[in-house]
Amino acid sequence: MSVIPSWASAPLVMHSETTVQPNSDAEFSAGPLTNSTGEAVYIYEVKFSIRPTDKVIASSTGSGKLVSGGQFAISMAIKDQDDFGYSLTNNPVPIWSLGSPHNLKEEIININLQSVGSADRLSALAHNHWKPDHPIYMPPGARFVPTVRSLGAFGSEAIVGISLVCGVTPSAPMKDRYKLPWVGAYLSSSFEYNATGSDSSADNLLANPHNKNVFVERFVGRIHCLNEVLLNGVTFQSLRDDAGDASSVGVSGNNWYSRAFRVKMQDSAGNVLVRRSTLFRNVFCSSTRTWECKTVLPPQQYFNVDVEKSVLPTMTQTIGRSTRAQVSVAMIGWREVSWRKE
Amino acid sequence: MNISQFNSPQILSGSVSIVPGNTAMVTLNEMASRSRRWLRLNQMNVSLFVDSMKVGQEIQLGAGRPIGSLVNIRAHSSRFSLMREYMRVWLLGPRTHYDAEFLSNYTTILGSPISINTNALNVGPFESYRLQFAKPFYLPVGDTYSCQLSADASLSTYITTSVTAEVSVQAVVLSKDEQKKAEKQVAEEGNPIPFLSQFNPFEASFVAGLTATGYAKSSNLELANPFLSPLYIKRLNGRQKLSTLGSDLTSTSANTRIKIADSRRVVCDLTDFRNVFNTSTASWLIESVLDGKKSDQQQDYLTAELYTANISSYCPEISMVGYRMEQV
Numbered sequence: 001m002s003v004i005p006s007w008a009s010a011p012l013v014m015h016s017e018t019t020v021q022p023n024s025d026a027e028f029s030a031g032p033l034t035n036s037t038g039e040a041v042y043i044y045e046v047k048f049s050i051r052p053t054d055k056v057i058a059s060s061t062g063s064g065k066l067v068s069g070g071q072f073a074i075s076m077a078i079k080d081q082d083d084f085g086y087s088l089t090n091n092p093v094p095i096w097s098l099g100s101p102h103n104l105k106e107e108i109i110n111i112n113l114q115s116v117g118s119a120d121r122l123s124a125l126a127h128n129h130w131k132p133d134h135p136i137y138m139p140p141g142a143r144f145v146p147t148v149r150s151l152g153a154f155g156s157e158a159i160v161g162i163s164l165v166c167g168v169t170p171s172a173p174m175k176d177r178y179k180l181p182w183v184g185a186y187l188s189s190s191f192e193y194n195a196t197g198s199d200s201s202a203d204n205l206l207a208n209p210h211n212k213n214v215f216v217e218r219f220v221g222r223i224h225c226l227n228e229v230l231l232n233g234v235t236f237q238s239l240r241d242d243a244g245d246a247s248s249v250g251v252s253g254n255n256w257y258s259r260a261f262r263v264k265m266q267d268s269a270g271n272v273l274v275r276r277s278t279l280f281r282n283v284f285c286s287s288t289r290t291w292e293c294k295t296v297l298p299p300q301q302y303f304n305v306d307v308e309k310s311v312l313p314t315m316t317q318t319i320g321r322s323t324r325a326q327v328s329v330a331m332i333g334w335r336e337v338s339w340r341k342e
Numbered sequence: 343m344n345i346s347q348f349n350s351p352q353i354l355s356g357s358v359s360i361v362p363g364n365t366a367m368v369t370l371n372e373m374a375s376r377s378r379r380w381l382r383l384n385q386m387n388v389s390l391f392v393d394s395m396k397v398g399q400e401i402q403l404g405a406g407r408p409i410g411s412l413v414n415i416r417a418h419s420s421r422f423s424l425m426r427e428y429m430r431v432w433l434l435g436p437r438t439h440y441d442a443e444f445l446s447n448y449t450t451i452l453g454s455p456i457s458i459n460t461n462a463l464n465v466g467p468f469e470s471y472r473l474q475f476a477k478p479f480y481l482p483v484g485d486t487y488s489c490q491l492s493a494d495a496s497l498s499t500y501i502t503t504s505v506t507a508e509v510s511v512q513a514v515v516l517s518k519d520e521q522k523k524a525e526k527q528v529a530e531e532g533n534p535i536p537f538l539s540q541f542n543p544f545e546a547s548f549v550a551g552l553t554a555t556g557y558a559k560s561s562n563l564e565l566a567n568p569f570l571s572p573l574y575i576k577r578l579n580g581r582q583k584l585s586t587l588g589s590d591l592t593s594t595s596a597n598t599r600i601k602i603a604d605s606r607r608v609v610c611d612l613t614d615f616r617n618v619f620n621t622s623t624a625s626w627l628i629e630s631v632l633d634g635k636k637s638d639q640q641q642d643y644l645t646a647e648l649y650t651a652n653i654s655s656y657c658p659e660i661s662m663v664g665y666r667m668e669q670v
Contacts, residue, residue, distance in 0.1 A: 259506075
């Protein structure tokens with residue numbers, strides 16, 4: 001069954017960009033993400049693009065950084081003209097944790113290897129997209145309010161773009177209830193390559209703080225690897241998923257951390273979701289990075305994640321291997337809200 | 343309001359170390375439900391990894407023979423067997439992302455080899471595979487789910503000690519209402535118990551390095567419906583081991599061919615292997631049925647004919663993934 005309403009009509013894409021500094025938040029200008037059509041709009045897909053501003057490496061001995069959706073987190077809300085509205089996120093969510101990756105190698109890094117000194121040399125771009133389980137309703141005049149946070153692993157200025165793929169629905173009558181996404185995320189501590197350790201999620205992260213049920217569709221689990229890659233004499237820092245990058249070069253430690261991270265999970269009502277300390281990759285299926293759990297999280301309840309990191313096999317060099325890693329677990333769900341204010 | 347009113351997701355898991363040539367069992371306790379409610383099982387994930395390789399053998403295992411092609415699994419509930427025999431782990435399901443399923447530390451994302459980086463020396467790959475059950479099936483209270491695993495003796499050529507296998511099942515603890523619905527469904531229609539079988543006739547010759555053209559036809563046993571009720575076939579998976587670098591993804595379809603028939607012709611002539619099981623998924627969503635009603639003496643079965651231009655170079659193998667309805 002299609003999720004697109006039968007009365008959907010004109011397609012519409014709204015786009016905005018912002019520049020974000022390391023360890024900082026940045027807002028997007030409201031105008032481009034405002035529903036100024038005078039009609040109801042449904043958002044079917046949210047797309048992200050990330051690129052560094054210092055892409056030019058002038059010499060072959062410099063260093064640089066490659067971007068990914070794991071280095072930036074997003075908060076989202078929808079507000080109407082009276083500033084009444086709803087949050088879509090409980091806390092900043094790593095951009096690549098919003099949904100199952102369709103193609104890991106395309107979402108992370110695209111390196112353009114040009115000659116030394118070329119203005120285009122070693123430019124990088126990351127793309128991620130999120131298809132909500134139910135189209136997001138935007139009343140006429142409402143605005144989409146995202147805030148992006150640079151999580152610190154990317155130590156330079158970056159430009160983050162957000163595009164809303166929508167449909168304008170002129171004849172759509174206002175309904176009593178709308179299904180709106182609700183997403184929470186936990187980002188673990190960062191662990192050194194040779195270190196053991198553990199970490200647990202706080203109670204307020206994978207939570208339902210509302211007074212109505214949240215319908216949880218899936219968990220998305222990602223392993224964030226801070227990597228050093230040697231490309232033609234240039235050392236690049238990147239934060240990537242644990243399964244390779246698109247460079248086909250310098251890949252020497254793929255899936256290293258998949259064998260090191262284990263996880264347990266339970267909820268606040270005492271249900272044990274993952275009893276035995278289980279390989280992170282076996283909980284969040286390797287090929288999809290997700291656990292399609294389909295459950296209900298009642299009001300004021302939450303999930304807890306306990307992460308364990310073990311020692312990895314010895315590697316003799318540091319260039320080309322991930323020096324440290326952390327995991328993220330996102331809870332992707334939805335709840336019902338009303339836009340009627342009477 | 344309490345969360346136990348609703349379905350609750352749960353992961354069952356267990357792990358074992360397997361010495362080449364031996365079998366090991368993922369213990370029943372670890373894979374059993376501790377719930378007093380029925381479980382609905384959706385998917386089984388299997389991860390395999392080796393921490394210590396024999397020097398110089400890393401690339402042989404990683405590129406030509408993924409661990410998933412040398413480790414086997416047999417899963418069963420306490421009442422039913424899910425597999426006719428031990429199954430190659432990489433034959434459990436289709437490939438979703440090549441780079442997510444199998445990416446060793448010495449191949450690129452496209453499977454073409456690069457030189458062994460000294461960083462990765464002596465450390466084996468990590469691989470993940472999954473069996474998405476054709477239909478989620480139920481595990482009633484008191485039933486258990488368990489797995490036995492085995493590793494081919496030829497794996498000892500590459501690794502120093504053992505391979506670690508971790509098996510997990512993504513399940514749902516049913517709510518009271520959902521359990522009532524499930525009990526009714528199982529009583530009236532049956533429980534959709536998975537059933538898998540495989541056909542890999544060239545393994546011994548491949549390991550022995552037999553340089554010859556290979557041809558083999560499955561009997562009425564390998565890809566058969568051994569039940570008196572219909573066997574619904576969801577998909578066929580096709581993989582091929584290679585002696586040279588590049589693994590399963592390398593385009594060698596002209597060198598391996600397949601023909602399939604049941605009571606009708608399915609793949610009429612010997613056809614390029616990768617034209618039947620496409621390159622991106624290594625699978626064919628066939629959605630067919632073996633009705634199981636030929637006679638009391640004769641089983642319904644698929645016949646597969648496999649051809650390889652050189653057994654020592656190309657070793658194709660296939661599996662059949664389906665389910666049958668069992669009254670509990």
